[in-house]
Amino acid sequence: GQTYEREKNYDEAIKWYKLSISKNNIDYMAHWFLADNLAIKGEFKDALNSIIYAHLLNRNNPRIILSLKKILKLNNLNYENWVFNPQFKIDSISEKEYSLKIKNFNWLS
Numbered sequence: 001g002q003t004y005e006r007e008k009n010y011d012e013a014i015k016w017y018k019l020s021i022s023k024n025n026i027d028y029m030a031h032w033f034l035a036d037n038l039a040i041k042g043e044f045k046d047a048l049n050s051i052i053y054a055h056l057l058n059r060n061n062p063r064i065i066l067s068l069k070k071i072l073k074l075n076n077l078n079y080e081n082w083v084f085n086p087q088f089k090i091d092s093i094s095e096k097e098y099s100l101k102i103k104n105f106n107w108l109s
Contacts, residue, residue: 051067
């Protein structure tokens with residue numbers, strides 16, 4: 001797919017990325033590159049689906065996040081980064097007793 005992409009033969013690149021995904025659905029790079037090629041062709045909704053899948057498979061790749069932001073913008077959507085960081089503190093009072101302090105009770109459940 002990448003060789004066709006370099007030749008700007010996006011239809012053929014897309015075909016090969018889809019083939020790669022059909023053989024290995026967790027190939028985040030194929031989803032990512034497919035998304036970029038779909039975006040180039042103006043298929044923004046399909047590009048969005050592919051880049052989200054790539055992002056789920058490899059959440060912390062900064063270059064995927066750049067593509068995600070670009071494709072979200074093409075779909076008139078914004079990217080908001082998120083962090084899961086519940087705020088609590090556990091202290092040992094004794095061998096069988098503990099103290100639990102919670103900053104935000106929404107996290108209690």
